[in-house]
Amino acid sequence: xxxxxxxxxxxxxxxxxxxxxxxxxxxxxxxxxxxxxxxxxxxxxxxxxxxxxxxxxxxxxxxxxxxxxxxxxxxxxxxxxxxxxxxxxxxxxxxxxxxxxxxxxxxxxxxxxxxxxxxxxxxxxxxxxxxxxxxxxxxxxxxxxxxxxxxxxxxxxxxxxxxxxxxxxxxxxxxxxxxxxxxxxxxxxxxxxxxxxxxxxxxxxxxxxxxxxxxxxxxxxxxxxxxxxxxxxxxxxxxxxxxxxxxxxxx
Amino acid sequence: xxxxxxxxxxxxxxxxxxxxxxxxxxxxxxxxxxxxxxxxxxxxxxxxxxxxxxxxxxxxxxxxxxxxxxxxxxxxxxxxxxxxxxxxxxxxxxxxxxxxxxxxxxxxxxxxxxxxxxxxxxxxxxxxxxxxxxxxxxxxxxxxxxxxxxxxxxxxxxxxxxxxxxxxxxxxxxxxxxxxxxxxxxxxxxxxxxxxxxxxxxxxxxxxxxxxxxxxxxxxxxxxxxxxxxxxxxxxxxxxxxxxxxxxxxx
DNA sequence: CCGACGCTTCGGCCGCGGCCGAAGCGTCCC
DNA sequence: GGGACGCTTCGGCCGCGGCCGAAGCGTCGG
Numbered sequence: 001x002x003x004x005x006x007x008x009x010x011x012x013x014x015x016x017x018x019x020x021x022x023x024x025x026x027x028x029x030x031x032x033x034x035x036x037x038x039x040x041x042x043x044x045x046x047x048x049x050x051x052x053x054x055x056x057x058x059x060x061x062x063x064x065x066x067x068x069x070x071x072x073x074x075x076x077x078x079x080x081x082x083x084x085x086x087x088x089x090x091x092x093x094x095x096x097x098x099x100x101x102x103x104x105x106x107x108x109x110x111x112x113x114x115x116x117x118x119x120x121x122x123x124x125x126x127x128x129x130x131x132x133x134x135x136x137x138x139x140x141x142x143x144x145x146x147x148x149x150x151x152x153x154x155x156x157x158x159x160x161x162x163x164x165x166x167x168x169x170x171x172x173x174x175x176x177x178x179x180x181x182x183x184x185x186x187x188x189x190x191x192x193x194x195x196x197x198x199x200x201x202x203x204x205x206x207x208x209x210x211x212x213x214x215x216x217x218x219x220x221x222x223x224x225x226x227x228x229x230x231x232x233x234x235x236x237x238x239x240x241x242x243x244x245x246x247x248x249x250x251x
Numbered sequence: 252x253x254x255x256x257x258x259x260x261x262x263x264x265x266x267x268x269x270x271x272x273x274x275x276x277x278x279x280x281x282x283x284x285x286x287x288x289x290x291x292x293x294x295x296x297x298x299x300x301x302x303x304x305x306x307x308x309x310x311x312x313x314x315x316x317x318x319x320x321x322x323x324x325x326x327x328x329x330x331x332x333x334x335x336x337x338x339x340x341x342x343x344x345x346x347x348x349x350x351x352x353x354x355x356x357x358x359x360x361x362x363x364x365x366x367x368x369x370x371x372x373x374x375x376x377x378x379x380x381x382x383x384x385x386x387x388x389x390x391x392x393x394x395x396x397x398x399x400x401x402x403x404x405x406x407x408x409x410x411x412x413x414x415x416x417x418x419x420x421x422x423x424x425x426x427x428x429x430x431x432x433x434x435x436x437x438x439x440x441x442x443x444x445x446x447x448x449x450x451x452x453x454x455x456x457x458x459x460x461x462x463x464x465x466x467x468x469x470x471x472x473x474x475x476x477x478x479x480x481x482x483x484x485x486x487x488x489x490x491x492x493x494x495x496x497x498x499x500x501x502x
Numbered sequence: 503c504c505g506a507c508g509c510t511t512c513g514g515c516c517g518c519g520g521c522c523g524a525a526g527c528g529t530c531c532c
Numbered sequence: 533g534g535g536a537c538g539c540t541t542c543g544g545c546c547g548c549g550g551c552c553g554a555a556g557c558g559t560c561g562g
Binding site for chain 2: 511
């Protein structure tokens with residue numbers, strides 16, 4: 001019997017992602033930053049020659065894009081779509097396998113606040129997005145979220161250039177499903193601008209390696225303020241401050 | 252340097268999907284129907300022994316689930332999440348590669364109306380979902396769509412048991428991004444019930460093989476009626492980015 | 503009870519593809 | 533110009549994993 005239309009399409013990209021070395025590289029790139037080929041090689045634990053081959057393949061398949069700059073070649077994820085697929089694959093694996101062991105402080109922090117490609121993800125980001133919807137800063141629209149007029153002021157007050165984000169060629173304010181939370185948070189150009197602003201204001205701080213975002217005191221104040229400003233939606237919603245309350249999920 | 256947390260998680264599932272034979276099987280299962288191991292073997296073009304091994308691996312990883320029934324073992328996709336990841340991978344491949352050749356009638360029909368796991372997808376489904384939103388039958392809510400009170404009547408008139416869909420353990424009315432359209436359509440328990448009802452009423456007819464859905468005369472009348480009942484939204488419905496030439500409106 | 507059938511397990515074959523070191527090319531900086 | 537550095541290409545090694553046929557187990561039906 002003839003195979004139906006879609007199969008070779010599916011397997012191509014998946015086979016690329018499926019190699020552990022390439023997956024490690026993509027995992028690194030998930031923070032949205034660009035990396036040189038050598039950096040990726042050492043982070044993934046292979047020789048530069050090997051990494052080079054991987055990068056070439058992933059570029060051809062549209063998973064990553066490369067920018068030459070001097071004698072360096074900077075590699076980054078090709079698009080937010082790629083990032084989202086990677087996040088979903090993580091979600092799949094996390095729920096298919098048993099929860100293994102209790103989560104450590106490292107992983108708790110990672111689930112709490114991290115960067116996903118170029119925007120803000122994790123428990124805290126989901127709570128923020130939901131609070132913004134309750135406060136009528138954001139509304140759900142046909143293409144994800146949409147800031148209200150009142151909401152545009154909120155973003156501007158944070159230092160986000162809403163007009164520039166809207167003018168961007170990419171989706172303006174998509175919603176992105178969080179793998180650890182299974183709830184939406186703000187992505188797209190506006191999400192990226194928001195993360196940028198939160199970093200600039202020092203409410204979030206990137207760790208040097210990895211995607212985990214630390215939440216310093218000023219950030220804890222900020223999020224507590226913004227999230228609690230609206231009627232609590234349920235008993236469990238609170239606790240934005242602590243970054244390692246042994247967030248044990250699922251028995 | 253130590254690899255960051257997520258990599259092995261990502262590559263596991265992806266490696267499974269990445270094998271062409273397994274991808275072929277998953278592609279077949281994307282129509283939501285359960286298949287016996289032998290059927291899958293012949294559809295994927297391998298010996299039963301080979302297929303058996305693949306099925307075991309995919310089951311362990313939570314990609315498919317198996318139900319023994321007499322001497323048959325029925326295989327189906329494990330969840331709507333898996334189906335969505337597969338659809339997204341297709342989208343990625345379709346946009347990374349050039350459109351290759353002009354789309355044939357086969358593929359045009361496939362893009363127009365097909366089943367995606369257990370719900371209705373394709374151009375027509377996207378148009379229907381958007382029309383239902385315009386007519387206030389559906390609204391966008393925090394977890395995808397939500398039927399209005401008036402909308403519940405609409406669904407019931409079609410023979411959809413809304414209360415049962417809502418009681419189901421799975422997500423009630425998620426929105427699912429269409430790979431060929433890049434726009435949302437109705438998924439989740441309500442989406443599944445809707446497809447069921449449309450098939451029962453004869454507005455859609457499954458082809459024996461593959462996921463393409465044919466739209467007989469009664470269905471064409473139904474969709475024309477339901478979609479046109481609201482003001483047209485704009486001249487060109489699609490995003491300018493991915494133009495599909497000759498989206499022939501099947502006869 | 504026996505044969506047909508569906509499925510799985512086992513053993514062995516084989517090829518694809520990841521890996522590296524060495525060599526080559528381009529860029530930068532002294 | 534020369535050397536250090538980043539990256540790529542090439543050749544060759546090697547192991548993982550997909551594939552099959554044969555054999556074994558369970559189920560169904562006459």
